[in-house]
Amino acid sequence: MSIELKNEHGTIDMTNDVIAQVVGEAAIECYGIVGMASQHQIRDGLTEILRKENFARGVIVRKEGDAFHIDMYVVVSYGTKITEVAYQVQSKVQYTVKKMLGLTVSSVNIFVQGVRVTNV
Amino acid sequence: MSSINGLQFAKMVEMGSHHLHQNADYVDSLNVFPVPDGDTGTNMNLSMTSGAKETTLHAQNHIGLTAQAFSKGLLMGARGNSGVILSQLFRGFSKRIESKAQVSVQQFAEALQYGVETAYKAVMKPVEGTILTVAKDAATAAVSHIDKAEDLTDLMEVIVEEARASLKRTPDLLPVLKEVGVVDSGGQGLVYVYEGFLACLKGEDLPEKTVMHSMDDLVNTEHHRSVQGFMNTEDIIFGYCTEFMVKLDSDKLLDMPFDEEKFRQELSELGDSLLVISDEEVVKVHIHTEEPGDALSYGQKYGALTKMKIENMREQHSEIMDRELTNAAPEQHKYAIVTVSMGSGIAELLKSIGASAVIEGGQTMNPSTEDIVKAIQEIGAEKVLILPNNKNIIMAAEQAAEVLDIEAMVVPTKSVPEGLAAILAFNPEATVEKNAQVMQEAASSIKTGQVTNAVRDTSIDGVSIRKDDFMGIAEGKITSSEPSLEAVTKRLVSSMIGEDDEIVTIIYGEDVTEDDAQEISAYIEQQFDHVDVELYAGKQPLYPYILSVE
Numbered sequence: 300m301s302i303e304l305k306n307e308h309g310t311i312d313m314t315n316d317v318i319a320q321v322v323g324e325a326a327i328e329c330y331g332i333v334g335m336a337s338q339h340q341i342r343d344g345l346t347e348i349l350r351k352e353n354f355a356r357g358v359i360v361r362k363e364g365d366a367f368h369i370d371m372y373v374v375v376s377y378g379t380k381i382t383e384v385a386y387q388v389q390s391k392v393q394y395t396v397k398k399m400l401g402l403t404v405s406s407v408n409i410f411v412q413g414v415r416v417t418n419v
Numbered sequence: 420m421s422s423i424n425g426l427q428f429a430k431m432v433e434m435g436s437h438h439l440h441q442n443a444d445y446v447d448s449l450n451v452f453p454v455p456d457g458d459t460g461t462n463m464n465l466s467m468t469s470g471a472k473e474t475t476l477h478a479q480n481h482i483g484l485t486a487q488a489f490s491k492g493l494l495m496g497a498r499g500n501s502g503v504i505l506s507q508l509f510r511g512f513s514k515r516i517e518s519k520a521q522v523s524v525q526q527f528a529e530a531l532q533y534g535v536e537t538a539y540k541a542v543m544k545p546v547e548g549t550i551l552t553v554a555k556d557a558a559t560a561a562v563s564h565i566d567k568a569e570d571l572t573d574l575m576e577v578i579v580e581e582a583r584a585s586l587k588r589t590p591d592l593l594p595v596l597k598e599v600g601v602v603d604s605g606g607q608g609l610v611y612v613y614e615g616f617l618a619c620l621k622g623e624d625l626p627e628k629t630v631m632h633s634m635d636d637l638v639n640t641e642h643h644r645s646v647q648g649f650m651n652t653e654d655i656i657f658g659y660c661t662e663f664m665v666k667l668d669s670d671k672l673l674d675m676p677f678d679e680e681k682f683r684q685e686l687s688e689l690g691d692s693l694l695v696i697s698d699e700e701v702v703k704v705h706i707h708t709e710e711p712g713d714a715l716s717y718g719q720k721y722g723a724l725t726k727m728k729i730e731n732m733r734e735q736h737s738e739i740m741d742r743e744l745t746n747a748a749p750e751q752h753k754y755a756i757v758t759v760s761m762g763s764g765i766a767e768l769l770k771s772i773g774a775s776a777v778i779e780g781g782q783t784m785n786p787s788t789e790d791i792v793k794a795i796q797e798i799g800a801e802k803v804l805i806l807p808n809n810k811n812i813i814m815a816a817e818q819a820a821e822v823l824d825i826e827a828m829v830v831p832t833k834s835v836p837e838g839l840a841a842i843l844a845f846n847p848e849a850t851v852e853k854n855a856q857v858m859q860e861a862a863s864s865i866k867t868g869q870v871t872n873a874v875r876d877t878s879i880d881g882v883s884i885r886k887d888d889f890m891g892i893a894e895g896k897i898t899s900s901e902p903s904l905e906a907v908t909k910r911l912v913s914s915m916i917g918e919d920d921e922i923v924t925i926i927y928g929e930d931v932t933e934d935d936a937q938e939i940s941a942y943i944e945q946q947f948d949h950v951d952v953e954l955y956a957g958k959q960p961l962y963p964y965i966l967s968v969e
Contacts, residue, residue, distance in 0.1 A: 327543045328453065328544050329453070330503050330507075330541065330542050330551075331503050331507075331541050333541070333542070333543050334543050376540065376541035376542070378494075378507065378510055378537075378541065379494075379497075379503055379507060379541055380494055380495070380497040380506065383499070383502065383503050387453075387499065387500050387503070390454055390456070391453050391454055394453070394454040394456075
């Protein structure tokens with residue numbers, strides 16, 4: 300699926316992959332995020348962290364009417380305040396998508412798929 | 420002081436929290452990253468306050484337990500990116516000393532270092548030039564100072580000093596800070612916390628809010644926010660950035676006492692991005708307004724004006740826009756792609772997607788090595804990639820690449836569609852070798868088909884062919900032969916489209932009318948609903964249809 304925008308000059312199509320890449324990059328820069336995870340961890344056989352080229356498996360863009368929704372699947376670091384980290388991701392993703400793609404996202408839904416415990 | 424206990428540590432925390440609290444507004448004003456929403460100071464302050472509250476509540480002689488309380492309070496109250504990072508820094512710190520009743524200079528430095536390591540582990544992609552960098556540099560300085568440190572106060576001095584120095588370097592590490600002209604907000608917050616620690620150890624009082632020096636930073640962030648908001652110069656409503664200071668005049672103040680709130684209120688009617696900072700003697704004002712004169716006259720009611728600066732923001736803005744446009748202008752042909760094809764339509768198509776020169780040639784009229792060399796020399800390129808687009812021209816192209824004394828490589832494309840796919844994969848930033856490799860991969864990812872007519876009766880690859888029949892060739896192999904051009908083309912395409920294919924590109928030749936081509940296109944789209952068809956007039960001879968499937 301792709302997102303189509305219309306303006307007076309014509310249309311702009313952005314594939315899901317592009318949006319996933321932008322969203323994923325923004326998310327992994329957030330403090331407390333260890334990485335992106337797959338939506339269907341068992342089916343995809345990817346129990347761990349997604350590599351860049353697979354971000355689309357963990358970022359789902361939905362369009363309902365005129366509103367865009369993003370569902371994203373992340374792994375956070377143990378010992379952080381997870382709700383706050385998730386909130387930071389929401390705000391960073393909304394900001395980045397607005398800035399880079401010019402899209403206003405109605406909701407960013409975070410699914411914490413895992414907690415990575417480091418040896419501390 | 421060579422070691423500290425829990426009660427002393429609790430005091431340090433309290434002082435750090437207090438100092439941060441005092442300066443939270445200033446920290447807010449620096450906030451441009453990751454999201455310029457101006458809340459870093461507020462968030463850090465809330466986090467730190469929660470930490471300090473928990474520490475005071477559970478303060479005891481045992482420093483390990485006191486620090487644990489601090490860490491827990493920070494975690495519970497963590498707000499914002501910097502708040503979460505702060506909580507991680509001290510989670511590691513407290514973990515390291517959890518069993519200690521007292522902490523020595525060395526242990527304190529090591530605990531800081533451990534805190535930094537913990538904080539770095541919690542992020543996939545640490546962004547440097549932030550609070551993380553400041554914490555890291557300060558801890559590194561502390562550890563290397565262990566042997567020289569006279570006591571904890573001395574160590575803390577080194578920490579604060581390095582934290583400040585590191586903070587100053589943040590704009591070099593994080594471009595957005597440099598662009599706006601501020602230091603990192605979270606880093607600044609951490610410096611305040613450390614300064615609080617130091618003041619406590621020294622038994623000094625901290626200066627109350629530092630006011631005047633912060634105006635420049637405030638102005639910078641305010642500008643950053645407004646610049647981001649404008650796409651077009653015409654959108655600027657308040658065109659003049661006006662800054663001035665008023666030296667409050669005691670005579671004038673007799674009839675008109677200065678009230679900052681009122682002053683701000685009345686000025687705000689003249690424009691936006693208003694900043695007012697005052698102490699007993701001077702008022703500093705920054706405003707974006709369409710009537711700079713009115714703002715100045717208003718200020719003058721309270722005293723003499725100094726340090727006035729008025730700038731036309733529309734001019735500045737269009738200059739920035741112009742500069743961005745000029746920067747975007749492409750470099751001339753230093754890096755060229757030279758390719759070979761038949762038909763003016765195909766040549767145009769190739770050029771439109773990035774070929775620098777197209778040499779006329781192909782089946783039955785192969786260009787010579789010399790033709791290729793000449794074409795490249797005419798462009799005057801420094802680096803060149805050659806796409807022969809035909810099996811029989813690859814040799815000539817490779818010879819040409821050897822003869823040339825510039826960097827040249829051949830991407831052995833065997834057909835026009837392969838050439839098109841290869842050009843689309845070209846990256847002007849990459850090296851010639853890298854491009855050759857990536858373009859070759861792109862070329863081999865597509866399937867090419869061609870339709871041409873037979874010049875004599877024969878049998879090839881198990882297909883019997885009669886003179887003047889049309890042959891369908893998929894990937895260089897003849898797959899079908901029929902008297903009807905339309906039938907053979909449809910059969911060829913149908914046999915080539917697989918389940919994962921999405922796009923069929925059809926380039927029709929000079930002997931085919933657009934209507935005929937349209938019909939084929941419509942047929943494909945009808946038969947395979949997951950496929951899109953792109954149609955181009957290639958005007959090539961000999962091959963009525965050249966097509967690719969990908």
